[in-house]
Amino acid sequence: xxxxxxxxxxxxERGVSSSMDVYADNLVAELKSIxxxxxxxxxxxxxxxxxxxxxxxxxxxxxxxxxxxRHPYAVSCLEADIFHIIDHSNAxxxxxxxxxxxNVVVTCHDLVQFICPEILNDQSRFPALSLASWKxxxxxxxxxxxxxxxxxxxxxxxxxMLPIAQEKVVVVSNGVEKEFYQLPANEVQDxxxxxxxxxxxxxxxxxxxxxxxxxxxxxxKALVLLRDREIPIKLWKVGSEFSTEQQKFIRLHDLESIITxxxxxxxxxxxxxxxxxxxxxxxSLYEGFGLTILEAMACGTPVISANVxxxxxxxxxxxxxxxxxDVKAIADAVCILRSDAKLRQSYIEKGLARTKQxxxxxxxxxxxxxxxxxxxxxxxxx
Numbered sequence: 495x496x497x498x499x500x501x502x503x504x505x506x507e508r509g510v511s512s513s514m515d516v517y518a519d520n521l522v523a524e525l526k527s528i529x530x531x532x533x534x535x536x537x538x539x540x541x542x543x544x545x546x547x548x549x550x551x552x553x554x555x556x557x558x559x560x561x562x563x564r565h566p567y568a569v570s571c572l573e574a575d576i577f578h579i580i581d582h583s584n585a586x587x588x589x590x591x592x593x594x595x596x597n598v599v600v601t602c603h604d605l606v607q608f609i610c611p612e613i614l615n616d617q618s619r620f621p622a623l624s625l626a627s628w629k630x631x632x633x634x635x636x637x638x639x640x641x642x643x644x645x646x647x648x649x650x651x652x653x654x655m656l657p658i659a660q661e662k663v664v665v666v667s668n669g670v671e672k673e674f675y676q677l678p679a680n681e682v683q684d685x686x687x688x689x690x691x692x693x694x695x696x697x698x699x700x701x702x703x704x705x706x707x708x709x710x711x712x713x714x715k716a717l718v719l720l721r722d723r724e725i726p727i728k729l730w731k732v733g734s735e736f737s738t739e740q741q742k743f744i745r746l747h748d749l750e751s752i753i754t755x756x757x758x759x760x761x762x763x764x765x766x767x768x769x770x771x772x773x774x775x776x777x778s779l780y781e782g783f784g785l786t787i788l789e790a791m792a793c794g795t796p797v798i799s800a801n802v803x804x805x806x807x808x809x810x811x812x813x814x815x816x817x818x819x820d821v822k823a824i825a826d827a828v829c830i831l832r833s834d835a836k837l838r839q840s841y842i843e844k845g846l847a848r849t850k851q852x853x854x855x856x857x858x859x860x861x862x863x864x865x866x867x868x869x870x871x872x873x874x875x876x
Contacts, residue, residue: 501525501865502574505538506581513785517601518580520669524858535574539565558627566590576865585634592637597868600638601666604782605651610707632656639871640864642666644783645804664864667808668783669854673761674792676846677769685770689754695726696832699771699790701764703734707780709800709818710740716775718747719825725832729775730767732756768793773831776800777818784808788852791845796838798827808852812844 503522506514518536525534539560561584569577570590577591582602591598607628635641636656641663643649649663690697704710713729720727731753736744744750759767768774774790777800784805787797797813799805806815814831816823831838 499529499576499865499869500533500535500574502569502572502577503534503536504569504577504579504584504587505536506584507539507541509541511581513603514581516671516785517603517668520671520854521578521580521858521861524854525862528855528858528862535572537569537572562586562627570594570596575869578861578865579634579638582632582635583628584631585638586631588634588637597872598638599640599642599864599868600635601642601644602632602635602648602652602782603644604648604780605632605655606707606780606782608651608655609780610705638662639868640664642861642864644668646807647804648782664860666857666860666864667852668785668788669857670785670788670792670849670852671761671854674765674768674789676792676794677766681766682769685766689730689756689767689770690728692726695728696772696828697728697730697770698773698775698828699730699732699767699795700775701732701767701786701789702776702778704737704740705734707778709777709779710736711743712777712818712821712824713775714740714743714747714749715821716824716828717749717752719821720828721749721752723825723829725829727752727828729753730756730771732759732764732767764789765793768795771795773798773828775824775828776805777816777824778803778805779818781805781808787813788849792849794842794846796831796841797845798824798831810844810848812841812848814841 503518505518508515522534522536525532566587567590569587576597576599579585579587579598579600582600585600588598588600607625611625633656636658641652641658643652643663643665644667646665649665652658652663653660686697700713702708717727717729729752735755744753768790774787774795774797776787777798778784780803782804784799787799787809790797791812797809799809799813799815800818801815802818809815814827816827
């Protein structure tokens, strides 16, 4: 009954969210490997940011027409045994699919806007409208037959905030990509020479956006403490540029010389940065999963993270976990790693072992089991 199936993977617009591209690309690749007889079809919204196309000029009207009408309609016109919406922000597509009694799976990565709605203030001209639209979309998960949550913490958020029955929610962790691994010492030194010329400097890496939940302000405050302790320190900030307020803080405390901003490195450069850093500093206030800590561990880099949301279940005992609101604790963790070489090596070894529990092959095998259980259930109903 399940030897040959047609699975439609409903993607985000390509290039808009790197994390969603990582999730979809690895899921599709592993599905084709694990179930070669299955027909795996991908569909994504048409880009509304294409400057060469007047219709897709990036206006809010065109975006909403594409997201909320044309794309869901196009998906609902397809025939398949299962439709897998790989991002909860597109869960409104489930409204259309359930009208045609399709089998629907949605992956929920986080429900951060419920917890930190202020992140939309810097992302939208009309935050209240954007929040309302987001809530409309994520509530589409209530029409799904299964919800895949990327962590137990996210699963708890789903059942509490939407709400959705626990029996519909399955936890399937993300994997860490094979592109992240330890590099030879000479390549590591070359990278350090490119980004930090002073020997003995302790280089911290932070990867991601500048959203309030990423706790960048407290990272900057910890830098001030470390500098005042005369610790030779450097922060490599990768991803989003600092916010206006963060830039003001940097200027006010003369931090420019100890911060290097790297906008959008490709995977090869990011791998080099992970390897060359002395520690990943990622004390987020909230994460649905926290993939960067696994990427760092896979590259043999110790991790300082937070003791909140999903981060403890992802890191296990392989990272130093601190109260993200305690600036002194963040700075102390850096000092401990810097001063205790034996402890630092133990976290490197624990991190490398920890990442072996997270692979896209393992994750996709679990997703396949979700599909199969839904197919059996659907066959039984009919």
